Amino acid sequence: MTTMRVRCGNSRLMRVVVFAAVMSIAGSALSAAGPASALTLFPNCGARESSPAFAQWGDTSPYFQVANGGFESGSSEWTLSNGARVESGNEMFFVADPTDGHSLAIPVGEHATSPTTCIAAGENTFRLFVKSSGTGLSSLHVQAFVQNALTGIVLSTGFDVNANDATQEWSPTPAFNVPNLLGGLAGVQRLTLVFTARGESTASWSIDDVYVDPFKLR
Secondary structure, three states: OOOOOEEEEEEOOOOHHHHHHHHHHHOOOOOOOOOOOOOOOOOOOOOOOOEOOOHHHOOOOOEEEOOOOOOOOOOOOOEEOOOOEEEEOOOOOOOOOOOOOEEEEEEOOOEEEOOOEEEEOOOOEEEEEEEEOOOOOOEEEEEEEEEEOOOOOEEEEEEEEEOOHHHOOOEEOOOEEOOOOOOOOOOEEEEEEEEEEEOOOOOEEEEEEEEEOOOOOO
């Protein structure tokens, strides 16, 4: 059995102006935290439809899909570089809907930025499906940016999914942990994901069905 290899690292961006600059380059802006104001004492993200999308891989936790996380509405809600594109062909497990038929292709050197998603303390994981046409010389870099909705402080964590036998067909990634800026307090933070394909110039990555562990109403 082949194991998907993932590398991760941490980098701290402690000023929101720095985060804003990064997001500007990536072509994405922060959105509102959700139905509740970010300035209330105990804000929440509201109710979202969730399901155990990764149950067949032993993960029975409920997840919700980020806005247009299956790319069934084209590139709506996402910001893509010129070479990244939505194409026909869904991840082979059809975890969201058996009628789905699209995914996102990211050639090496290109990137895609997700819509900003509201998450809460202790529920900061995400998973998705990936496929690579390259060899071990290419990787998919995933950068997770979070901003505390109350303080504006920002933190970033990066992960690399390496191309290998496990990624030549559609495969679920591990559950990635994103930074927690809430210090164990009730509140929300804003998550934005940036996907960048790196390595050999002929390689390309595909992603589909991007899911986040949901906020559970208190």
